[in-house]
Amino acid sequence: MTTFLRRNALVPLAAVILVLAAACGSSGSGKPAATGPGGSTSAKLPATTLKGSGSSFQDPFDEEVFRDFTTDAQPNVTVNYNPAGSGQGQTDLEGQLVDFAGSDSLVVPGDVTKFKGGAFLYIPIVSAPITISYNLSGVTKLTLSAATIAKIFSTKITKWDASEIAADNPGVTLPSTSITVVHRSDGSGTTNNFTTYLTQAAASDWTLGSGKTVNWASSTIGAAKNAGVAGKIKSTDGAIGYVDFADATLAQLSVASVKNSAGTAVPPTLAGATAAMAAATVTADVTVSPMNASGPDAYPITSPTYIIVYAKQTSHAQGTALKALLEYVLDAGQSKAEALNFAALPPALLAKAKAQVDKIVVP
Amino acid sequence: MVAESPSQDSAPVAHLTDGHRPPGRVVDVGFRLLAMLAGFSVLIILGLIAFSTTHTAWPAFSKEGIHFFTSTTWDVPKQRFGALAFIGGTLLVSAIALVFAVPVSIGLALFITEIAPGKLRRWIVTVVDLLAAVPSVVYGLWGLLVVAPKIIGFYKDLASDFAHVPILNTLLSGRPLSGVSFMTAGLVVGLMITPIITSITREVFVTVPTAQKEAAVALGATRWEMIRGAVFPHSRGGIVGAVLIGLGRAMGETIAVVLLIGSSTELTGRLFSPGETMASVIVNQFGEAQDLYRAALVGLGVALFAITIIIGVIARGLVARVEARAGGA
Numbered sequence: 001m002t003t004f005l006r007r008n009a010l011v012p013l014a015a016v017i018l019v020l021a022a023a024c025g026s027s028g029s030g031k032p033a034a035t036g037p038g039g040s041t042s043a044k045l046p047a048t049t050l051k052g053s054g055s056s057f058q059d060p061f062d063e064e065v066f067r068d069f070t071t072d073a074q075p076n077v078t079v080n081y082n083p084a085g086s087g088q089g090q091t092d093l094e095g096q097l098v099d100f101a102g103s104d105s106l107v108v109p110g111d112v113t114k115f116k117g118g119a120f121l122y123i124p125i126v127s128a129p130i131t132i133s134y135n136l137s138g139v140t141k142l143t144l145s146a147a148t149i150a151k152i153f154s155t156k157i158t159k160w161d162a163s164e165i166a167a168d169n170p171g172v173t174l175p176s177t178s179i180t181v182v183h184r185s186d187g188s189g190t191t192n193n194f195t196t197y198l199t200q201a202a203a204s205d206w207t208l209g210s211g212k213t214v215n216w217a218s219s220t221i222g223a224a225k226n227a228g229v230a231g232k233i234k235s236t237d238g239a240i241g242y243v244d245f246a247d248a249t250l251a252q253l254s255v256a257s258v259k260n261s262a263g264t265a266v267p268p269t270l271a272g273a274t275a276a277m278a279a280a281t282v283t284a285d286v287t288v289s290p291m292n293a294s295g296p297d298a299y300p301i302t303s304p305t306y307i308i309v310y311a312k313q314t315s316h317a318q319g320t321a322l323k324a325l326l327e328y329v330l331d332a333g334q335s336k337a338e339a340l341n342f343a344a345l346p347p348a349l350l351a352k353a354k355a356q357v358d359k360i361v362v363p
Numbered sequence: 364m365v366a367e368s369p370s371q372d373s374a375p376v377a378h379l380t381d382g383h384r385p386p387g388r389v390v391d392v393g394f395r396l397l398a399m400l401a402g403f404s405v406l407i408i409l410g411l412i413a414f415s416t417t418h419t420a421w422p423a424f425s426k427e428g429i430h431f432f433t434s435t436t437w438d439v440p441k442q443r444f445g446a447l448a449f450i451g452g453t454l455l456v457s458a459i460a461l462v463f464a465v466p467v468s469i470g471l472a473l474f475i476t477e478i479a480p481g482k483l484r485r486w487i488v489t490v491v492d493l494l495a496a497v498p499s500v501v502y503g504l505w506g507l508l509v510v511a512p513k514i515i516g517f518y519k520d521l522a523s524d525f526a527h528v529p530i531l532n533t534l535l536s537g538r539p540l541s542g543v544s545f546m547t548a549g550l551v552v553g554l555m556i557t558p559i560i561t562s563i564t565r566e567v568f569v570t571v572p573t574a575q576k577e578a579a580v581a582l583g584a585t586r587w588e589m590i591r592g593a594v595f596p597h598s599r600g601g602i603v604g605a606v607l608i609g610l611g612r613a614m615g616e617t618i619a620v621v622l623l624i625g626s627s628t629e630l631t632g633r634l635f636s637p638g639e640t641m642a643s644v645i646v647n648q649f650g651e652a653q654d655l656y657r658a659a660l661v662g663l664g665v666a667l668f669a670i671t672i673i674i675g676v677i678a679r680g681l682v683a684r685v686e687a688r689a690g691g692a
Binding site (some may be wrong): 216 | 439
């Protein structure tokens with residue numbers, strides 16, 4: 001029950017409790033807040049409300065960091081973030097309904113002209129591994145290659161003792177349990193990233209293409225949101241699915257190590273994600289594709305997540321507050337990432353992300 | 364005769380006021396206009412919804428043509444949108460829901476109106492009305508967290524018991540056999556529509572004239588014979604109406620189904636398989652859908668709308684025919 005409700009109910013509840021606690025304690029701890037992180041933003045901004053919507057993947061990170069921003073650094077600024085999904089965030093930003101969009105995916109070229117506010121900037125904020133989580137009684141350590149993962153998720157392999165899985169796991173005794181593939185029932189950036197990885201790393205074995213929804217075989221089961229997939233895996237012996245790192249950790253699922261393109265089996269860790277981000281090439285608009293990255297320590301199924309903003313802000317108050325928020329996310333926010341199960345940006349990329357924020361023009 | 368008397372009365376009144384319009388006339392005209400406005404506004408709104416959804420869905424309809432309704436391939440990366448598996452899923456879940464809900468509802472309504480003593484009757488009515496007020500997400504969560512994990516053992520037993528009986532071995536199976544499936548969704552939706560069907564049928568049973576029931580009993584009918592001979596013939600149209608409202612709710616039910624259906628695109632008669640309904644696909648996929656994909660999802664809404672209307676018209680036609688025959692006999 002708690003796993004399922006966590007996103008929907010417990011996070012806002014916890015947020016309310018923590019905000020109340022912070023409000024109660026603020027009289028005693030007012031001083032350190034004034035000298036808070038982000039030297040350039042130490043001056044208190046006037047009361048402003050920033051609106052954002054988009055990626056639910058980055059929501060646990062946003063919730064916490066935005067709250068710290070509004071309690072510690074800028075008490076007059078309010079930030080509302082609606083985790084309605086990356087697609088919704090982009091649509092909202094197109095119509096200038098929000099000040100920023102959270103997104104795990106890039107804007108498709110055809111949609112660029114739809115953005116009413118003109119040119120926009122990508123600001124990478126954190127990344128996280130997508131785990132291959134499983135539930136197989138008697139097996140606690142599992143390694144899978146990209147080709148095997150592709151065959152499992154396209155149901156070309158249906159039993160856990162298949163020769164391909166055995167070849168990836170010498171010395172492990174595998175039961176003959178049937179494999180139950182669990183996938184996202186809702187359209188999802190996580191599905192998009194996972195299937196993009198398979199298209200890149202196992203092109204010959206993966207035929208379903210990539211997207212926020214793909215045509216899963218009928219013998220697979222869908223569940224809503226990461227928490228739903230995690231819950232389904234937890235309750236089904238022989239189940240396997242792709243789950244974001246935070247939910248897999250929370251549900252204490254067994255996670256498989258994945259063989260990266262260097263041939264090393266890497267378990268899904270935050271360090272592995274940062275390594276993948278560091279190994280990936282950064283494009284001119286500061287987007288990264290760490291999927292199937294080549295570093296020896298890189299976890300190959302790593303997903304970056306961005307905040308998208310207009311390069312030219314139209315309001316002084318909003319623009320200044322937005323810049324302060326982004327600076328906070330890339331400064332104090334980075335040190336909070338690990339505790340929230342997100343990987344901080346590698347130093348080189350962080351510098352480029354900060355340069356993106358500097359490009360924002362405030363009237 | 365009785366109907367004529369008001370008009371006879373009103374004429375002298377108009378004469379008495381001598382040229383002055385009676386204030387009642389103005390109010391009457393105003394009321395008539397208001398009522399007409401209310402009546403037509405429903406039709407107009409419905410028409411506008413039908414038009415705008417069809418318009419939004421048009422790119423998908425024109426690309427897929429009849430395949431939108433006859434193909435089971437729903438492949439978003441390849442931009443192929445065939446809704447047949449979801450249409451089948453909606454019909455299957457609704458059918459399961461009705462199979463369980465209709466007998467229980469009619470039995471419950473009969474118990475309340477004909478059998479239960481007064482005090483118990485009030486209690487049951489209150490509890491049934493309370494069931495109707497529970498939000499559907501609560502039913503869904505209850506199904507997901509309580510029913511689905513427990514019922515899968517029962518499904519497995521049924522599947523192995525009937526493994527060698529033709530037809531039933533397909534019907535009572537799943538690929539994969541799953542706690543979240545057409546059957547679980549149908550059962551929970553059945554529970555959700557039971558209060559509605561019960562309430563309406565109960566109201567209908569109450570309208571059966573006591574004289575007719577007493578006449579049946581006076582002729583020596585047992586209680587069951589009285590119900591069959593006096594209550595049912597009088598309420599046939601009302602029962603069908605109640606079932607139709609329940610069916611409409613079942614076909615459109617979304618949140619509970621999303622939680623319990625298991626999301627698998629397959630046209631199948633295996634009741635214990637995971638599946639999808641039109642409503643569950645829309646709510647699952649709409650948030651991240653764009654362009655043609657979004658049009659196809661709106662198209663599912665249009666299809667659901669059309670199928671609900673078609674089923675309603677067919678059912679009304681059946682009732683009219685049966686009643687005409689019963690009236691002639």
